[in-house]
Structures are given as C-alpha cells and as structure tokens.
Amino acid sequence: MTPESDPDVASIDGVIRALYEVISGPAGAPRDWSRERKLLFPGARLIPTRIGPKGEPVADMFDVDGYIASRSAMFARDSFFEEELERRTFLFGNIAHILSSYALSRAPGEKPFVRGINSIQLFHDGARWWVLSIAWDSERPDNPLPNLSA
Numbered sequence: 001m002t003p004e005s006d007p008d009v010a011s012i013d014g015v016i017r018a019l020y021e022v023i024s025g026p027a028g029a030p031r032d033w034s035r036e037r038k039l040l041f042p043g044a045r046l047i048p049t050r051i052g053p054k055g056e057p058v059a060d061m062f063d064v065d066g067y068i069a070s071r072s073a074m075f076a077r078d079s080f081f082e083e084e085l086e087r088r089t090f091l092f093g094n095i096a097h098i099l100s101s102y103a104l105s106r107a108p109g110e111k112p113f114v115r116g117i118n119s120i121q122l123f124h125d126g127a128r129w130w131v132l133s134i135a136w137d138s139e140r141p142d143n144p145l146p147n148l149s150a
Contacts, residue, residue, distance in 0.1 A: 080106070
C-alpha cells in the first residue's frame with residue numbers, strides 16, 4: 001500500500017481517526033502499536049500535561065516507545081475509549097496544527113470520565129501526513145473545555 005492509498009495517513013481526517021482508534025479498547029485488549037508507530041514521524045513526541053502534586057503545571061515528554069511503556073499497564077487494567085468531540089484545523093504550507101477536543105469513557109456511549117484537548121502538529125512530506133507531536137491537557141474546574149467551532 002502506498003502512502004497515498006493508506007487511509008490512515010493520506011489525509012488529516014485519516015490521521016486523527018487512526019490516533020483515536022489505536023489507543024481505544026476494552027481492558028486487556030492489545031493495542032495496535034505498529035499502527036501507532038506508522039503515524040508518527042521519527043523522533044515524534046507525545047506530551048501529556050497535568051497539574052502536579054504541589055499545583056504546578058507538569059509536561060512529560062515521551063517518544064513512541066516511552067509512551068507505550070508508560071501506558072501499557074493502564075490499558076491492560078482499564079477500558080479506555082477516546083472519542084473526538086470537535087476539531088479546529090490550521091493549515092500553512094506543509095504543516096497543520098489541529099486542536100481536537102476529546103472525551104474519555106470506559107465504554108463507547110458511556111458518560112465521559114475525562115475531557116480535554118489534544119494539540120496535534122502534522123507534517124506533509126509530499127506523499128503523506130506524519131504526526132510530529134501531540135500535547136494534551138484535561139479539563140478541570142479552572143480549565144474548562146473551550147468551544148473550538150467559534
């Protein structure tokens with residue numbers, strides 16, 4: 001399959017769909033990490049952010065292998081379904097910046113236990129889209145989810 005014919009990387013919609021699908025699943029279900037790796041440019045970064053124990057903002061930086069190692073026990077223990085709520089896309093030349101709001105639930109259609117924003121940076125190499133980085137943060141009382149369609 002050529003990059004142009006691979007629905008996971010031929011379009012921005014395909015990349016975003018694949019990102020959400022690859023990490024979603026019931027507890028103990030293996031994730032398709034080779035599909036995840038296919039989406040990411042060599043050296044890409046996955047950056048979960050959070051509020052630390054003393055109230056300070058924290059950003060963890062992972063390459064794909066570090067991310068898989070950090071999340072594998074959670075995916076084995078907990079069901080985890082991530083769904084895109086809405087998206088705002090900014091294009092300039094061969095780069096795209098996507099703000100994608102998400103909801104996490106334990107089963108499809110259930111009430112979410114977390115919502116937040118994925119900030120996704122993509123690069124088009126002339127044949128396909130690559131994920132350069134994804135940084136995300138969760139909604140909190142002092143950090144409400146914005147309306148991305150405004």
